[in-house]
Amino acid sequence: MKYTEIKDKSREELEKMLKDKKMELFEMRLKLKTMQLTNPNEIRAVRKDIARIKTAINAQKNA
Numbered sequence: 001m002k003y004t005e006i007k008d009k010s011r012e013e014l015e016k017m018l019k020d021k022k023m024e025l026f027e028m029r030l031k032l033k034t035m036q037l038t039n040p041n042e043i044r045a046v047r048k049d050i051a052r053i054k055t056a057i058n059a060q061k062n063a
Contacts, residue, residue: 001049006056018053
């Protein structure tokens with residue numbers, strides 16, 4: 001997911017995406033602890049997606 005894909009979305013869509021990504025991160029961390037996650041680098045990608053979404057939300061607040 002790139003920032004350019006996110007920046008044109010509405011505030012409600014961004015909030016929903018953020019909630020979904022946080023839930024996905026939680027589930028990945030559980031899988032990591034139970035040794036079910038095959039690629040731990042996926043956690044890093046989800047964390048970066050969360051940061052991008054938060055950046056878009058803050059940009060909308062300040063605009």
